[in-house]
Amino acid sequence: MNAAANAEAIAYVRNKLRWMRSQQIWPNGLRYLWTDAFGVVLLVSLFEELGERPFLDDAEWLVADVNRVLGRPLGIRIGEEPDRDGQYFHYLAMWLFALAMLGRHIPDYKQLGIDLARQIHEPFLVRGRGVIWKMQEDLSGPYPGVGFGAMDAYDGYVSYRMLDDDALSSEIADMQTLIDEYNPTLNITQDLGIGMMLWLTHFFPTEEWAKLQKQRCLETLDSMWNSAGYFCREPYLPDTRFAFTNFGVSVGLQAVCKMPERVRQLNEYFESYRSGDEYDQAAITHVMECSSHLPGCLINQTTRESHN
Incomplete structure (x- = not known):
């Protein structure tokens, strides 16, 4: 992430944190x-x-x-x-x-x-x-x-x-x-599971388990992309989507330096998407959205370099 994009992400997160506090969503919620x-x-x-x-x-x-x-x-x-x-x-x-x-x-x-x-x-x-x-x-x-x-x-x-x-x-x-x-x-097929496994692999990218899981997860994830701008929940559920799970996928993809354009698109898509249920106001949605925009120390920059 270049300096301008990083500054934009920080500003986005600070605004989101202020909004969450004002709505008593997080950290002053349950x-x-x-x-x-x-x-x-x-x-x-x-x-x-x-x-x-x-x-x-x-x-x-x-x-x-x-x-x-x-x-x-x-x-x-x-x-x-x-x-x-x-x-x-x-x-x-x-x-x-x-x-x-x-x-x-x-x-x-x-x-x-x-x-x-x-x-x-x-x-x-x-x-x-x-x-x-x-x-x-x-x-x-x-x-x-x-x-x-x-x-x-x-x-x-x-x-x-x-x-x-x-x-x-x-x-x-x-x-x-x-x-x-x-x-x-x-073989992981659930969106958030794939995102989190990709994230886990980036810490020890040369270990055999990490190399195999990274390959499998990326192959499965590629089949789960919907051109509207999101990853579906499972390969057999092409129209089912959750914001917070997509944000977890985003973190995983950023950790292994893959699909940057899809990361950008899903952040844009879920900026306006509303599910019409409790997840629209849920802290998990908005905190993980912040992590998608600014993964920060979720990502080990030293080991991440091996994915470039």
Whole structure:
């Protein structure tokens, strides 16, 4: 992104943040761990871009509020609303990544992330089988009716490594073992899953799992493009679209330096698109839109260069 485009993206995000606050959407709305993880990264990104301490202060406030509202003796609840009970591993992994990014500037948050990773790892992990997708809120067992997450080992592997390769070496090895088992047959077809997998691959682009998943995801994603300006939900659902999932695809594509024109088009398309449901005002839509315009420290610029 050139300097002019970067300045435009920053201005867009600052205006969006002001609007979200005025509407009590975010960060002064209900807590939701996935959205708040992206939000922490966004605030850290703005601090890194502008050097304005209030953004870092806001990130610290947000972490404290998440812990106050959603924190449990072990782990962190999915969200504040009554139907957001239980714990998702992939949400927790995204939160660990956010803590790692904040920890670049305030080291205590890195340790907070390491401690949380150690709390949740054993309850979610079933060695030789996988990572449980969703757990009971006290982590006493799987949530009724759920199985293993297809991508959760990858989520954990990357987030653990972003925190500390040495401190979490045993946990990282557990996830690597699962990745080695899953990777030959894993084909992701859901839009957000593809976007997030592309994002994960860019951190370790020379590793075999990353090379294979990047190739598969890009091939599948190419078949999901609608010329109106969006990626459909699944290849067999050509007319189904969600703004927030497209923004996740955008982040993944920017991480691996692919399809820049489609990234531009989808940002334009969803600027005016309205789904007519709760997602039009939902924090997840607008925070992830900000991440699509300004991925910031979601993207590792050093490893990203290998994709150019």
